[in-house]
Amino acid sequence: MAEAPSEEITRTDDGLCDFTARELSALLSAREVSAREVVQAHLARIERTNPAVNAIVTLVPEQALAEAHEADQRLARGADVGPLHGLPIAHKDTHDTAGILTTYGTPLLADNVPDRDELIVERMRAAGAITIGKTNVPEFAAGSHTFNPVFGATRNPYDLSRSAGGSSGGAAAALACGMQPLADGSDMGGSLRNPASYCNVVGFRPSPGRVPTWPEDTAWATMAVQGPMARNVxxxxxxxxxxxxxxxxxxxxxxxxxxxxxxxxHCDPAGLRVAWSPDLGGRLPVEPAVTAVVEDAALVFSELGAEVVQDCPDFTGAEEVFRTLRAWQFEAGLGAVLAREPDSVKFDLADNIRQGIGLVGADIARAEKLHSALFHRMRAFFERYDVLLLPVSQLVPFPVEWEWPREVADVPMHSYLDWMRSAYYVSATGCPALSVPGGFTPDGLPVGVQIVGAHRADFTVLQAGYAFEQATLYGDRRPEL
Incomplete structure (x- = not known):
């Protein structure tokens, strides 16, 4: 556990919100600050900043303060406390929370109050986290731009006219603003990574199975995962x-x-073998501002002593794998909803579900064969390298009023998924991937770098991200609201 920070703690305002989760944990364990004070500070920060960004959409302050009081009492009695003791967290609004409104961003569930926590929430609460509310999402978490007809859009804290990304956009914006020190999220096509990139925080897509999910109707599926977000690695x-x-x-x-x-x-970056590609091997259009950040990241690793080579695996088949298996999973999860409420699901999502309805066995079989071939090419690639540096998103944060970008680097985008390929091609590989702050555009918009590792090499990816973060400190730059 990190040592308590040396800065003077100000309890008269929400200054506690600027400490890291590990710093807060050290303060709480040493009883230099109470869980109640930490929660009160974050509630004050939420009251001050959330109206501008619309990141947290459901708030339960009375419950949070009561849980904080109980946490303080447990520590005072000398009871064992978990590694998240006293830390306030607002959960993604697609993660079921017992007794707390969980809308999935859809009017169909605008009054939905689950009667139990799902596994990811259950684990965080068992570790001592205190639930303060829920963070905003796109409808049914479909897409990498956070807006829905229930709560509206989440805005980027670095430029309120821009998107915060998605689908964990509320979580990323809340982190950037200091409304919470940690956040949970999920990622099928980039939903932990894209908003992290857009909001200058860290989002990690772990290997499938690393974070188990329950309840889950398609329990053997590997395209969607749940994972962590924070302000540092x-x-x-x-x-x-x-x-x-x-x-x-x-x-x-x-x-x-x-x-x-x-x-x-901590690791010795000089021992790392690093590959990098500005555009996934020439497959994708990428805005120059994003390309520049990836190039700079490669230079940083080179200056740290790593062996750096411009190279990229063959992503052939990734498009069909992702689109097919995503449509299959959307139909499995939401087909019955569309059948009951055909006019109540947004067009793009309904279209994805219908694509799933139209699939036949041969489509799934072909996708799985391509999936296997892609896995083996990635396996061979990572016999030569430890990590791969890529763009997270192909463009910088776009205007919040857009449903989705219609072009990237002058290349037309034909659906709300097209501009997310730099993230979802990686999803199709099953490899762990980290979005870490990589720099800023000249007008102050954050841009993340995607660090990808070998099959189940989650810790290696985090080590590489940590080395890059410590060398650059881009994540220390907070928005001015």
Whole structure:
């Protein structure tokens, strides 16, 4: 655990919100600050900043303060407390929370109050986290721009006229503003990584099975995962240590205990073999501002002593794999909803579900064969390299009024998915991937760098991200609201 910070603590305002999760944890464990004070500080920050960005859409202050009081009492009695003791967290509005409104961003569930926590929430609460509310999402978490007809759009804290990304956009914006020190999210096509890139925070897509999910109707599926977000890599690893680990309710959960992610992330960058590509091997259009950030990241690793080579795996088939298996999973999860309420689901999402309805066995078989071939090409690629540097998103944060970008670098985009390929091609590989702050455009918009690792090499990816973060400190730059 990190040492308590040396800065003077101001309890008369919300200054506590600027400490890292590990710093807050050290203060709480040493009883230099109470859980109630930490929660009060974050509630004050939410009251001051949330109206501008619309990141947290449901707030439960009375419940949070009551839980904070109980947490303080447990510590005072000398009881064991978890690694997230006293830390306030607003959960993604697609993660079921017992007794708390969970809308999935759709009017169809505008009054939905689950009667139990899902596994990821259950684990965080068992580790001592205090629930303060829910963060905004696109409808049913479909897409990388956070807006819905229930709560409206989440705005980018660095430029309120721009998108915060999605689907964990509310989580990323809340982190950037200091409304919470840690956040949970999920990622099928980039939903942990894209908003992290757009909001200058860290988002980690772990290997499938690293963070088990329950309840889950398609329990064997691997395209969608849940994972952690934070303002730095070490805090991200801390939250992953709570989320990760085996669970008998998930057939694909990995046996490695979550506690393994509490080890030091320090490594010698000179021992890293780093590949990088500005455009996934010439496959994708990428805005020059994004390309420049990836190039700079490669230079940073080179200056740290790593062996850096411009190279890229062959992503052939990734498009068909992702689109087919995503449509299949959307139909499995939402087909019945569309059948009951055909006019109540937004057009793009309904179209994806219908694509799933139209699939036949041969389509799934072809996608799985391509999926397997892609896995083996990635396996061979990572025999030569430890990590791969890529763009997270192909363009910088776009105007919040847009449904989705109609072009990237003058190349037309034909659907709300097209501009997300730099993230969802990686999803199709099953490899762990981290979005870490990579710099800013001349007009102050954040741009992340995507660090991808070999099959199940989650810790290596976090170590590389930590080395880059410590060398650049881009993540220290906070928005001025």
């Amino acid at each position: 070490a805090d991200t690893a801390l939250l992953l240590s709570v989320m990760a680990g085996p669970d008998p309710r998930s057939p694909i959960s990995l046996e490695t205990p979550g506690s393994s992610f509490r080890k030091s992330l």
